[in-house]
Amino acid sequence: MAGDWQAVRRLWPAVSEYRGKFVGALVANLLAQVGTVVAAVSGAWLAGQAVSVPNFEVFSGHALLLVWVIGFCVLVVAGCTYWEMYVAHDLAYVVLASLRVRLFDRLRQTLPSRTASRRSGDLSSTAVQDIESLEWIYAHVFAQIFVAGVIVTGGLTGVALIDPEVLWVAIPAALALMSVPWWLRRIADRQGHALRAGSAALTSEIVDTIQGLPELAAAGALPRRRKALFAQTRDLNAVGMSGVRRSAAEGSLTELLVSGAAVLSLLVLMLGVRDGRVDAAAAPVVLALVGAVLAPAAGVAVTLRDMGVLRASATRIFALMDAPDSAPQDPKPQPLGKFAGAVPMVEFVGVEFGYRQADPVLTGVSFSVHQGEVVALVGHSGAGKSTAMSLLQRFWDPDNGQILLNGTDIRYLADNDLRAAVSAVPQDVDLFADSLAGNVRLGRPEATDAQVLAVVQTAQLGGFVTARDHSLEMMVGERGVTLSGGQRARVAIARALLVEPSVLILDEAVANLDTTSELELAQAMQVGKSGRATLIIAHRRSTIARADRVIVLGGGKVLEQGSFDELMHGESALRSLLNADEVSPS
Numbered sequence: 001m002a003g004d005w006q007a008v009r010r011l012w013p014a015v016s017e018y019r020g021k022f023v024g025a026l027v028a029n030l031l032a033q034v035g036t037v038v039a040a041v042s043g044a045w046l047a048g049q050a051v052s053v054p055n056f057e058v059f060s061g062h063a064l065l066l067v068w069v070i071g072f073c074v075l076v077v078a079g080c081t082y083w084e085m086y087v088a089h090d091l092a093y094v095v096l097a098s099l100r101v102r103l104f105d106r107l108r109q110t111l112p113s114r115t116a117s118r119r120s121g122d123l124s125s126t127a128v129q130d131i132e133s134l135e136w137i138y139a140h141v142f143a144q145i146f147v148a149g150v151i152v153t154g155g156l157t158g159v160a161l162i163d164p165e166v167l168w169v170a171i172p173a174a175l176a177l178m179s180v181p182w183w184l185r186r187i188a189d190r191q192g193h194a195l196r197a198g199s200a201a202l203t204s205e206i207v208d209t210i211q212g213l214p215e216l217a218a219a220g221a222l223p224r225r226r227k228a229l230f231a232q233t234r235d236l237n238a239v240g241m242s243g244v245r246r247s248a249a250e251g252s253l254t255e256l257l258v259s260g261a262a263v264l265s266l267l268v269l270m271l272g273v274r275d276g277r278v279d280a281a282a283a284p285v286v287l288a289l290v291g292a293v294l295a296p297a298a299g300v301a302v303t304l305r306d307m308g309v310l311r312a313s314a315t316r317i318f319a320l321m322d323a324p325d326s327a328p329q330d331p332k333p334q335p336l337g338k339f340a341g342a343v344p345m346v347e348f349v350g351v352e353f354g355y356r357q358a359d360p361v362l363t364g365v366s367f368s369v370h371q372g373e374v375v376a377l378v379g380h381s382g383a384g385k386s387t388a389m390s391l392l393q394r395f396w397d398p399d400n401g402q403i404l405l406n407g408t409d410i411r412y413l414a415d416n417d418l419r420a421a422v423s424a425v426p427q428d429v430d431l432f433a434d435s436l437a438g439n440v441r442l443g444r445p446e447a448t449d450a451q452v453l454a455v456v457q458t459a460q461l462g463g464f465v466t467a468r469d470h471s472l473e474m475m476v477g478e479r480g481v482t483l484s485g486g487q488r489a490r491v492a493i494a495r496a497l498l499v500e501p502s503v504l505i506l507d508e509a510v511a512n513l514d515t516t517s518e519l520e521l522a523q524a525m526q527v528g529k530s531g532r533a534t535l536i537i538a539h540r541r542s543t544i545a546r547a548d549r550v551i552v553l554g555g556g557k558v559l560e561q562g563s564f565d566e567l568m569h570g571e572s573a574l575r576s577l578l579n580a581d582e583v584s585p586s
């Protein structure tokens with residue numbers, strides 16, 4: 001749990017980037033607190049004089065001046081309270097925004113993780129709720145602890161000047177108050193972790209349920225899911241209630257300490273007045289100063305009451321920030337030279353890779369693809385075809401071996417150069433709740449409507465887009481729900497073509513198309529084919545047969561490669577694959 005405090009300490013540098021705002025919040029908070037203390041002490045002095053000086057005149061001389069001071073302080077407190085709220089929240093929101101951007105940058109560099117250890121609901125919970133909850137730390141905790149330190153020290157000095165005996169009560173009370181959250185911190189941390197983890201797990205389940213509603217409804221599994229969600233919510237409530245019990249105990253302990261210290265201070269003061277140690281007129285001032293010490297000390301206890309949850313949030317955020325890069329960037333990337341026919345566009349050299357070290361998927365894959373070639377990558381389900389293509393996009397690096405693009409190891413290329421050169425249509429197409437054109441423009445936002453329309457036509461979506469009630473600006477709905485599976489695949493193909501990639505990967509992109517549409521698409525994609533290398537992960541005989549070359553993966557290696565006709569001649573792995581059910585014999 002020491003790491004929890006470390007995580008909170010690591011939040012501090014984000015504030016120092018906005019020093020001006022932090023100092024503004026600090027000054028406003030300090031002025032509001034000092035104004036309160038000065039008004040209270042002045043009022044107490046006037047009260048002391050009124051009860052102890054015969055014929056005391058409040059509207060003349062020094063007394064009148066103090067009345068004006070109190071009035072001024074009231075205005076300062078009101079103005080500074082507004083100012084402090086405004087600046088502190090302004091600071092908190094800019095810091096949260098920059099933290100969110102940093103987290104997003106880290107996610108981009110660490111995902112997709114090899115083992116996909118955190119669910120997307122859990123990740124969005126960190127990106128939204130965990131970061132949001134830190135608002136309290138940035139807007140209140142840092143400044144309040146600093147100001148409380150100043151006010152408590154000042155108040156104790158004032159008490160020491162009038163009646164040092166009261167310090168025997170005030171100092172232990174202030175220390176005890178500020179340390180209340182420390183006493184129960186282990187319990188608070190345990191509860192904070194359980195609450196944040198439970199809430200993230202519930203978010204994941206809810207996201208899963210909403211995304212899978214049609215499947216759950218069709219399988220009649222909704223009542224079971226509802227019951228499970230209800231049980232999970234009840235468990236989370238129980239964790240929340242244990243936090244409330246601890247928080248309530250801290251609250252009543254704080255009240256007990258404040259009231260006890262006030263009563264004891266009064267007792268010490270009364271004894272002081274009786275013994276002639278303290279002037280009766282100064283007694284209310286001492287009481288006001290004790291109040292000035294106890295109030296901010298109790299404020300710290302209240303502010304830190306939910307630190308268990310905040311520490312858990314900070315720890316969850318830094319766990320993501322500290323995750324190692326899945327494919328670290330070379331600080332001095334090499335330029336990707338112009339593609340020349342002699343050098344293979346893509347070359348796998350003895351590539352080995354496993355999601356877990358003990359369970360290798362690729363055990364030495366070597367092949368090359370030249371400019372203008374269309375290569376079909378085939379193999380039984382789970383042979384590692386998609387994995388090989390993920391490595392080519394550098395989602396991860398091979399454990400051994402190299403992947404070369406135009407003769408350069410992709411590890412030494414700048415991320416942007418690789419993204420511009422290699423474009424993929426994945427197995428599961430992800431469309432965003434945007435227009436059709438917006439989805440197509442994903443990798444090249446500056447593309448003109450004419451360029452978008454051209455690739456949409458190549459992807460065989462032209463007729464659909466120009467039909468009545470349709471246009472490039474039509475919204476496709478969340479995850480493209482308003483489109484058919486085939487249309488979604490074509491949008492993804494258009495998206496990939498728009499960036500004019502040198503290497504195009506189609507991961508079962510045609511699986512959702514009927515044979516005629518697939519043929520039309522293949523013919524349309526002849527345009528520009530000579531300038532690029534195309535890798536198609538294919539299960540369908542017609543797609544495989546159309547490729548210039550077929551590479552068969554199996555047992556983590558390349559089993560065989562050659563033209564379709566060559567491989568179909570005699571006994572071959574391709575032949576047995578095509579005869580098996582895994583490859584559609586259409």
Ligand SMILES: Nc1ncnc2c1ncn2[C@@H]1O[C@H](COP(=O)(O)OP(=O)(O)OP(=O)(O)O)[C@@H](O)[C@H]1O
Binds near residue numbers: 115116355383385387
């Ligand atoms: N993110 C992952 N984490 C752990 N294991 C994975 C992950 N992705 C794939 N695998 C495993 O790696 C192996 C290869 O998977 P891959 O998706 O590359 O196969 P494939 O040949 O493309 O299969 P298919 O034709 O069914 O799509 C499989 O055993 C799979 O379970």
